[in-house]
Amino acid sequence: MSYRNFKIAIYCPVGNLNSINDLNKFEQSFKFFEKHLNVDKVYLETYRGNETIDWDKMRKIKEFFNSKGIQTSGGITTTVSERGEFVSLCYNDDIHKNGLKEIITKTAELFDEIILDDFFFTNCRCKACIEAKCGLSWAEYRTELMKEVSIDYVIRPAKEVNPNVNLIIKYPNWYEHYQETGYNLKDEPSLFDMIYTGTETRDSMYTQQHLPRYLSYFIMRYMENVKPGKNGGGWFDPYQCSYNLQSYADQARLTVFGKAKEVTLFCLGALLDRDYSMFVPIGGYVLETMDEFVGGLGNPIGTACYIPYHSMGEDYLHNYMGMLGIPLEPYPYFESEEKNIFLTENAAYDKEIVSKIETALLEGRNVIITSGLLKALQNEGVKLPVNVRYTDRKAYINEFALSAHGISFEKIVSSTKSILIPQLEYATNDVWQLISGLGNNNNFPILLNTKYSNGNLSIVTIPDDFGDLYHYPREVLNSLRKAFSPNAKVSIDTVGNVGLFTYDNNTFVVKSFLPHQQDISIYVDEQNVKLVDMVTGESVNGICANDRTVFNINLSPMLYRAYKIDSV
Structure with a gap:
């Protein structure tokens, strides 16, 4: 029986399929998946790293899954080698290009749907590629090149042999750097029938990609706004998750919190391996539990983030902010409706x-910018409508002063460590400090604010190490949360590494990323309401104060609670 709110797929690399020599024996292995998961689809790969498969064998494997009522789709990974560093095809090499066209054509003849795994890029710097670049940046050259390759060597040949084939391009988790290897997020989504999203996060310290957990949610939302209604789903793997089993569970949870229509588990061979097979029952339990309530979550809402196509800067900072309990909703365009x-x-x-x-600002909206954006504009000689300057000076701080209106400090709080920040200069009585870092007989802006017509402009100073944001005292984080969403219906009061996911139908999720128990105060901007646990149906009563209701909960390590706001 399928899940009600999403489908489950397993990606099967060509090497795994080639290792199947006895389908009866393989059926015994596959029962492990059937015991723990309701599998709706498999992606059967036809090429990866110069390895292909006998087409008669592929037909038999396809029939094996179809006989179980499991949908079969094709998959292709456009690499030459994955031993050590990943080596892409060279798209100035006719042998590589024609080989791609051949494998695409044969795959489209066999399948009505094909997904390109997230290696459909080029990192080739051979002599031919260097000459073809011809003075362009690598990003400029490669994005145009991959657009042409998409049309001439993937889409056109596939549609010629199978006009109804559904072509999906999967985008990886490293969205900040797409353009550097030719991923063309501006043009490719309109060329392909659908897109797909890599939501792997693993660990932000001990893996090279340094991606906060929140990214598994954030990138799902970004891709949904890149191609609304045509983001096929989210995809993650078990690699580097055995240090903390919750890290794998979180990939599943946040992918589904982001409203994925389908969840793809990579991959068949790894999930049958003794080192990773434990993640199959874990994934099954997590997904089954979430299926009980995620249908009741509405459309995700949060502070709008603008990430222009082909842009990069302050790598993945949005996700560090999301780990502070600030709900975010990213767009590839400047959202004209969000407050x-x-x-x-x-x-x-x-x-x-x-x-x-x-x-x-003239329209009365609330705009929050970072010190990094201030610096970038300043370096380009572009002036913001505010008297603030980024300097080349730094400061270590571990004490913070808070002010409600910027006139005087009402409270001093301390962090658990010293934090290195850039120093900003601002015009006294024209711009106001709401949060300040205290130095040696000095202080430095952490949150600046000024009015502009009917609008409100805030500047947030970002520490040199984004992870230091997690060490800000909860009082500082509360002020930041208020700056990002001053009129939010739901907000939280707690430390960092706690996420808040809000939806447009009075539902929300509070998620801990902490290794210890944590008290959390939930503020609902309404009186005479209660919270209903969307899993158990139990009611949580709060305390009315200052036109809102406060609910105090204690959350166990790495767990979450999903609530619906209801009348008392």
């Missing part, structure tokens, strides 16, 4: 960004 807008250094890629900021 609250968060802009990082990425936004500097839009040459009209200052004009857009000013227009938003």
